Amino acid sequence: MLRIFRHYIPTTLLLLGLAEALILVVSIYVGVALGVALEGLSLGGAGLSVLIQAMVFCGAMLAGMIAMGFYQRDQRDGPLETIIRLSLSFVVGFLVMGAIYLAAPQLVLGGSAILVAMFASFIGIATCRIVCSAKTDARFSRRVLVLGVGERAKQIENLRRASDRLGITLVGFIDIGIDSQVVSEAKIIRPNVTLRTLIERFAAEELVVAIDDRRKGLPVDEILDCKMHGIRIIDESTFLERQLGKIRLDALHPSGVIFADGFTQAVIRRGEKRLFDILASLLLLTVTLPFMLIAMVLIVLESGAPIFYTQQRVGLRGQCFNVIKFRSMRQDAEGDGKAVWATKQDSRVTRVGKFIRKTRIDELPQLLNVLKGDMSFVGPRPERPEFVSELSRAIPYYDLRHHVKPGITGWAQVSYPYGSSIQDAREKLQYDLYYLKNYSVFLDVNILLQTIQVILWGKGAR
Numbered sequence: 170m171l172r173i174f175r176h177y178i179p180t181t182l183l184l185l186g187l188a189e190a191l192i193l194v195v196s197i198y199v200g201v202a203l204g205v206a207l208e209g210l211s212l213g214g215a216g217l218s219v220l221i222q223a224m225v226f227c228g229a230m231l232a233g234m235i236a237m238g239f240y241q242r243d244q245r246d247g248p249l250e251t252i253i254r255l256s257l258s259f260v261v262g263f264l265v266m267g268a269i270y271l272a273a274p275q276l277v278l279g280g281s282a283i284l285v286a287m288f289a290s291f292i293g294i295a296t297c298r299i300v301c302s303a304k305t306d307a308r309f310s311r312r313v314l315v316l317g318v319g320e321r322a323k324q325i326e327n328l329r330r331a332s333d334r335l336g337i338t339l340v341g342f343i344d345i346g347i348d349s350q351v352v353s354e355a356k357i358i359r360p361n362v363t364l365r366t367l368i369e370r371f372a373a374e375e376l377v378v379a380i381d382d383r384r385k386g387l388p389v390d391e392i393l394d395c396k397m398h399g400i401r402i403i404d405e406s407t408f409l410e411r412q413l414g415k416i417r418l419d420a421l422h423p424s425g426v427i428f429a430d431g432f433t434q435a436v437i438r439r440g441e442k443r444l445f446d447i448l449a450s451l452l453l454l455t456v457t458l459p460f461m462l463i464a465m466v467l468i469v470l471e472s473g474a475p476i477f478y479t480q481q482r483v484g485l486r487g488q489c490f491n492v493i494k495f496r497s498m499r500q501d502a503e504g505d506g507k508a509v510w511a512t513k514q515d516s517r518v519t520r521v522g523k524f525i526r527k528t529r530i531d532e533l534p535q536l537l538n539v540l541k542g543d544m545s546f547v548g549p550r551p552e553r554p555e556f557v558s559e560l561s562r563a564i565p566y567y568d569l570r571h572h573v574k575p576g577i578t579g580w581a582q583v584s585y586p587y588g589s590s591i592q593d594a595r596e597k598l599q600y601d602l603y604y605l606k607n608y609s610v611f612l613d614v615n616i617l618l619q620t621i622q623v624i625l626w627g628k629g630a631r
Contacts, residue, residue, distance in 0.1 A: 174611035177411045179335045190291040197223035200286035222278040233262030237623035243332035310338045316377035318346030321405045326352045342380040347385045364391040379405035415599035431606035446546045450539045467521045482551035485574045490543040497522030529624045547613045548576025549601040570601045581602040582620040
């Protein structure tokens with residue numbers, strides 16, 4: 170995997186993205202060339218203009234594909250699903266181009282040329298996906314040896330999903346007599362040579378150090394020798410973070426937070442994050458205002474006033490604020506005043522409420538919280554004070570998520586379904602910690618685009 174702006178991206182997905190970007194750019198030139206041939210026109214000095222239009226087209230379509238989940242590491246669609254998802258991606262991309270056209274018409278190619286470009290790029294990308302995506306990972310995967318056979322090594326052995334092992338081939342686990350054996354016997358390698366010789370024998374490119382207790386005799390000199398011969402050395406917690414897109418709580422130690430390169434980016438860069446929040450919120454308020462007005466009318470028609478529902482949540486540094494949402498439950502949903510987790514098929518949810526929850530329209534009034542400064546556009550979801558007290562006692566490092574503003578959407582929301590238990594909260598915290606450690610505007614934009622897929626496909630709504 171490659172790390173771009175602190176975010177881990179599988180090499181295979183990056184290569185696919187570059188190939189598809191090239192297809193999109195070339196398609197514009199194909200469309201222009203056919204338009205010139207059919208209409209007998211001359212390009213003249215329009216070369217730079219066409220290049221700019223090609224880049225705009227490429228950016229818009231790639232944004233649509235990201236929004237439809239084309240570049241998620243766990244995407245494993247068959248041919249039919251690929252065609253459907255790509256069609257929706259092009260619809261989203263076309264809408265983006267329409268918005269750009271309203272602001273700057275000269276940036277968008279028109280006429281028959283754009284239709285030819287869309288058709289050519291659709292065929293090209295569909296072919297690329299169906300033919301190449303299933304074969305690309307094995308060709309570009311990195312061979313990995315794990316130093317250790319204990320509990321930490323077991324966590325690596327338990328990576329069974331294809332998405333968790335994306336970009337790697339686990340060769341085996343090296344037993345140097347320090348750990349109590351936990352991993353499967355069939356995968357253990359007991360060396361009678363140096364680590365470097367063993368790594369060269371198995372043609373490994375990466376060594377993951379997963380010793381349970383490093384004080385018992387870690388072979389520092391041999392590991393250093395491997396590193397100086399160009400072998401990548403990585404510890405088990407960083408390896409799991411890279412492969413899973415989250416920070417495993419059972420692999421996290423206080424020193425890992427204190428000395429890690431990260432965990433303070435979102436705190437330090439508050440100015441740029443605040444500017445991003447204001448611009449994104451104003452843009453989304455403008456786009457979604459008609460849907461909000463329709464939702465308000467439907468709520469009143471079904472169950473009367475009030476339209477909005479305010480609820481106390483825990484925000485930055487543990488300070489409480491009132492979050493604003495469209496009311497999606499009966500007015501007596503918590504008649505006894507006791508906080509209750511939402512559940513699947515919750516009987517308290519109204520018919521209109523079920524729809525606005527599924528489409529996330531009920532979350533749109535929180536844009537006012539963002540403009541006010543109580544929330545960020547992207548960040549950990551804010552929880553109720555009653556739940557925070559319980560979760561802080563049950564889950565280590567839970568309070569770390571309160572060192573950034575809570576968000577309308579977040580890395581946990583696009584990576585994990587809706588949670589309604591302490592175990593779910595524990596899983597989502599691992600994604601929140603990844604966001605906190607690896608924050609960048611690039612990751613925020615990535616999350617926003619992936620949120621579109623969550624909304625359109627109704628993932629995790631209750």
